[in-house]
Structures are given as structure tokens and as C-alpha cells.
Amino acid sequence: MLWRYSRNDALLIIGVMLALYVVFGIAMVVFLELPLNGLINTFRRITFLSAVYAMLVLALNLHWGYTGLFNIGVAGFMAVGVYTMAIISGPELGLGLPLPLGIIGGVLASALVGLIAALPALRLDADYLAIVTVAFSEIIRLTLNSQVFAETTLFGTTVGTGGGQGISTPENPIRAIFYTDPTDATAGLTPIGEVVFDITGSLEVVLISGVGIRKSVVIGITYAIVLALFVVGFYWLLSRIGNSPFGRVLKAIREDEMVANSLGKNTQLFKIKTFMIGCALMGLAGILWRGSTGFTIPTDYMPIQTFYVFLALIIGGAGSNTGSVLGGIVFATLLFEGPPQLARIIPVLLDDLFGIEVTAAPNNFIEAVGPLASLDVSPFIAYSLQNISTLRFIFLGLLIIYLMQNRPDGLLGHRKEPAAAIDLSARRDGGDET
Incomplete structure (x- = not known):
């Protein structure tokens, strides 16, 4: 049943996240x-x-995994969404308009x-x-x-991109x-803020007492x-698209x-609609990511x-929404956040296990x-740990080589998603076999 398939996928994603929490938690505490x-x-x-990369990979999966559109301009469509939101x-x-208007404007602009x-x-082939x-x-x-668009006057208000200096986003x-x-953090707390901060501020741990959150x-x-x-929400939307008649046409275009x-399908129109939807989701993901930093x-x-x-899509497997989420999680944690944390743990391990003291790099x-x-x-x-961010690219390259040789379809790219909105293979018990 399709609902069982979705339920198992949710448990798989939750299980992976919990396992990563346990691994990182033990490493950080011990x-x-x-x-x-x-x-x-x-x-x-x-x-x-994990969340921001999962959203971006899901949006890209709509282009590449569902329709076969080779879009490698994800960053540009993120930028359009974030900057439009910031200007509005x-x-x-x-x-200075309300933030919801800015978010809607950023998504529509993307x-x-x-x-x-x-x-x-879209009149060109994949490579072009x-x-x-x-x-x-x-x-x-x-x-x-460009400084040309850094500042201008619109409706009596100075607006612009800020050029190379950047632009402030809403709080x-x-x-x-x-x-x-x-x-203004000094203005006062809401009732929820008073309760939550009172609880989290008084929490203590065994190793270092009196330290709260x-x-x-x-x-x-x-x-x-x-x-x-x-x-x-992204997962639900793309699953609905993929299981709809519209989504089945996209998969036919891909094949x-x-x-x-x-x-009789106007494939150009289908591809244009898909491209717009995917770019809108990339813009929204960019707003939720970069737009939250101020x-x-x-x-x-x-x-x-x-x-x-x-790369995250390749890890998870193109064509699978569950694989897209897992790819985003694995990339963000093990390959992006993992190396810097590993650089902090290795000196402690070397000192405790082998008596090797890591000196200045x-x-x-x-x-x-x-x-x-x-x-x-x-x-x-010491030199390797100091340059762990650069070594990350070596890890990524080795991972790509391994995946291309051993799992070219990614973690879940080999799975076949049902083309119909319901499981046509399911039969009622006691039904006729004719």
C-alpha cells in the first residue's frame, strides 16, 4: 500500500536523524x-x-529526478528569492513591508x-x-x-541590492x-518566552553544573x-505532484x-511549468536559509x-523524494558539519590513546x-586539521568516485516509485482472480 510506503519512509528518515544525534551527542560529550x-x-x-539542504535537494529533484532537466543554477534562484524578500x-x-509579503514576493520572483x-x-539538450x-x-x-544596482529610489524610499556590501534581511x-x-531583546519577553527561558536557563548537566541553554x-x-x-511540506507537495497525472507526464519526459x-503532450509547456515550480521552491528554501541570518x-x-x-542529490538518489531528504541529511551532517567536529575530536583521541600531543600547525x-x-x-x-575545510573537497571527490563506481543510483535511487496514485497491485482478500 502506498500509505505504508510513505510511513516506512518517514520512519527511515527519523531513524537516520536520531542515529546522527546519538553519534554526535556521544562524540561531543565523551x-x-x-x-x-x-x-x-x-x-x-x-x-x-539538514533541513535547508533537504529542501533544496527536493526542489532540484523535481527538475533533474522527475523531469530530467539539468539545472545547475540553483544558487542563482536562491539569490533571487532572498534579495527580493530583502528589498520588499x-x-x-x-x-519595510510585512515579512509575509516579502516571502510571497521572493517566491513569485524566483x-x-x-x-x-x-x-x-529548455529548447536545448541536457548539456547545453x-x-x-x-x-x-x-x-x-x-x-x-554590481554597484549600479546598489542603491536607487523607489516610491520615495532608498532601495537596492547593496552591491558587494550585501543587504540586511528582516529579523x-x-x-x-x-x-x-x-x-530588541531588551524590550521584554512574551509569556511563552518567560516560561521557556526560565526552564532552559535553569537546566544543569552533571559535568558542569549551573550551565543552562x-x-x-x-x-x-x-x-x-x-x-x-x-x-x-516540501516532501508532501512533491509527492502529490509525482503521483498526479502531471507527474506521470514528467516521468515520461524524463524517460x-x-x-x-x-x-499528444506539450512537453515544452510541462517543462516550463516544472521549471517555474522548482525555481519557486529554491527561492523559498533560500529565504528560509539565508533570510534568517539577518x-x-x-x-x-x-x-x-x-x-x-x-552532490547531495547524487548521494540520496535522483528520482526519489525520500532519497533526496536522506541525501541532504547525510551531506549536511557527515560531509559538511562532520569534518570541523572531527578536527576537534582527533587531538583529544590522539592524546588519550597514543600520548601524541598535537602542536601548533x-x-x-x-x-x-x-x-x-x-x-x-x-x-x-596539526596542519591537516587546520585545513580540514579544504580537505573536505577531497572527501567529497572520493565519495563521488565511490558512488559512481558502486552505487551510481545513490542510496535510494534504485527504488521504483509507483506511477499510479494508488497501488494497482493490491487485491482484496477473497476477490475473484479473473
């Missing part, structure tokens, strides 16, 4: 002896990154820009479509970075749950939970567009961001490798 505030903050960051509702260089990009691009979309994304980023709306004035961490974990609910055309700059939307999202690679001749590994380890 090796780093983090207080409760630090532990909760680690969980917050894991949940936040931002406190500086913005019109869909409109997706339409503009789709009209010429990829070139056009990445070029379009770079045009958007360079336009936002995190979750703060309104806890503060009477979200922009900071207010900023409480707000952050609340926002991460809201993002997780948005992931559920053989000529056959879909021969059956500030954004054009360098937040470099092409490498699109590469990250595509050398200035260059030659100084790190030279002492290996005398069996002194400490400088090399």
Missing part, C-alpha cells in the same frame, strides 16, 4: 565534554543544515526568473541546458554584486514567539524545528520526450553551492611533511 548548551547548539546546527521587507535598502530562463534554455543555467546564475550573482520571525519586540540557542533550535516542518510528444551578500550564492546541492605543507622523516607525525596532523 571527547569534548561539552556542556548542555554546546550539545543542544550542535543538534541545532545539524537540524538546520528589509529594514535597510528595503521597503518563479518568474525561472520562466525567463526556461523559455530559451546546464551551461545556460549556470551562466544565468552567474549573471544574477554579478548583477547583485528572524521566530523571535516574535519569545520577545515582545523581535528587533542560552536564549540564542533556544531561538535557533525552535527555528530549526520550523524548518523541519517545511521539509515535510523519452519524443514518446511523450507522440502521445544579512546576505552575493558571495553566499557562488556556483559551489549548486555543486553541494547536486606549521605555516605550509613542506614544514608539515618534513618531520615525517623522523617519525614525528604531530606537525602533519
